[in-house]
Amino acid sequence: MLENLDIIADAVTEANWILVNQQLQQLLDKKDVNSKAVGDKELEQAVAIAMQILQVGDFQTRWDIAKIFPKIGKPAIAPLLKILEDEKADLELRWFALRILGEFNEPQIVISLVKLLEETEEEELAIMSAQTLAKIGQPAVEALIDLLKDEKSRLLAVKSLAQIRRSEVIEPLLSVVDDSTAEVRLIAIEALGSFHHKHLIPVFITALQDTIFSVRKEAIIALKMRAYLEEEFDLVASIKPLLYDINSEVCQQAVLAMGCMKDEAAMKALFDLLNFKNAPLFLKQEAVRALNWNGTFAALDYLKEILYSDDIKLSQEIITVLGRQESAELKSYATKILIEYLNSQPEITYQSQIKQAIATSLGELRDSNALIHLEKLAYDDNSKVKLYALAAIKSVNSK
Incomplete structure (x- = not known):
């Protein structure tokens, strides 16, 4: 073990990164066989050396050393996150840090990725963040579920869960659709809208009554994508009142939803809106287009009358x-x-x-x-x- 560290120290002095990489690999292979073979101090040195190579190496050297970090384990996470969150750091370096972090299933990484996705103006980092979040496994989901229990971390946890479009997140998201924080409810409803599970329909219908317009709007969008279930759940009856919502964006989404339903009740609802004196012109124009989507003689009859x-x-x-x-x-x-x-x-x-x-x-x-x-x-x-x-x-x- 000490021999490995001596060889590594000499190789670092000579900037012989290939040899450093090989010796680190051997050192960490011993750790895999016997976790006591590498002490905390030696592991700390291994992290520092690997980070040094990552910062000064060329692309190929960084590519090779990136394979070492998962073997180092959790001690590598903090310094990698520091690079990732440093907006002044080299873009390629941040990209590698992000790529490496994707190998760990830790909630702190998920949260950092979500924040990066929201804030970065670098397209490459945004794409990589989204791809990395898509790879996150069940252990990270379970850790995020624990964070939902704490009011201080709930919003970030919900944002993180919303990025992991896997069926495992449905239940934890359902647990916060009635949260006292509007943004939490909004994110949960929007994320659940991407899952085509029939048992979610009543959740969206309930959300149509939310006091916050953005939540109502997302609920309509979710139901609009499930127009094929209109008859089974009588979606027209649920959405129809929102044609006259106090918020114009909600009204507009309700009109679009009615256009997707394509049945007599939906057409009649749009016709009634067109006859409503106080409806704004832009909404009536949207209703005209929605009626036309129906593609029936009945729809044309309604348009003829108006x-x-x-x-x-x-x-x-x-x-x-x-x-x-x-x-x-x-x-x-x-x-x-x-x-x-x-x-x-x-x-x-x-x-x-x-x-x-x-x-x-x-x-x-x-x-x-x-x-x-x-x-x-x-x-x-x-x-x-x-x-x-x-x-x-x-x-x-x-x-």
């Missing part, structure tokens, strides 16, 4: 989405709706931007039944309307 609104921007949005139909049947029906609207001549259709929108959508639908109406628009007094109508005629004729 089309005759006095709100020019809302009507313009409806005209635009009517031009985005995919099936031949819906294209034909959308064309019919636009032609009827144009011929009904409500006052709004005299607006040039409405006529331009109609011309554009009829051109996209490429239905020959629209030609006679487009030809009429081609003689409009407004030059832009003429231009849009001529472009639409060309599009229909090229069908």
Whole structure:
């Protein structure tokens, strides 16, 4: 053992890193056979030497010495974390420290990785942090569960668990969905949303009633991704009240969720929102797009009814989405709706931007039944309307 240390000391003086690496390997191999073969003092020296090589060596030397650290064990963690957290340290050096730390299943490492992931502006370190967290094993999860019990460490523990997208973290995350700290609840709901386990649905439904808007928003997003379970859990009934939430972001996510549900109740809920006088324009425009996603004649009927609104921007949005139909049947029906609207001549259709929108959508639908109406628009007094109508005629004729 002492012989190894003497050889290592001489090799360090000569900067013979290959020999140092070999001797450290032999020394630590003795430790593996008999843990008493290497005392604390010698192990401390081994750490210092390995750290020196890591700091001054080239890439290959660092790559080789990196294999030594897991054999050193826990004494290597603190100095490696110090390098990792030093923003002034060489990027490659921090990358190696991060890579080595990924071999240890310790909660303090997990927490440091999460903090790094949140704070670093270095893309390489962020990627490596995410990859390392993905490798974390059950021992680290169990250690983080213990940290959940302490209010002071709970937030960091939840953040760490949220980065470990493995089924083992579901139960500990469930234990904090009712936590008194809003950020803890938010992170837990967002993380649980990545797991497609049916038993989590009631948790998300309950979170829709949270007093913090960001938690409600994340709960809607989670339920939106499970639209296929709408009938089993009556998701529309749960989400519908949030269409009128006091927070606009929550309302917007509720609209998007309704668009994903694609059933009669969801369409009716969106239609009712479009008829709600106090709903902001941006939300109504979002509802128009969500209704259109349904891809049914019933959805187009709802859009047709709202089309005759006095709100020019809302009507313009409806005209635009009517031009985005995919099936031949819906294209034909959308064309019919636009032609009827144009011929009904409500006052709004005299607006040039409405006529331009109609011309554009009829051109996209490429239905020959629209030609006679487009030809009429081609003689409009407004030059832009003429231009849009001529472009639409060309599009229909090229069908």
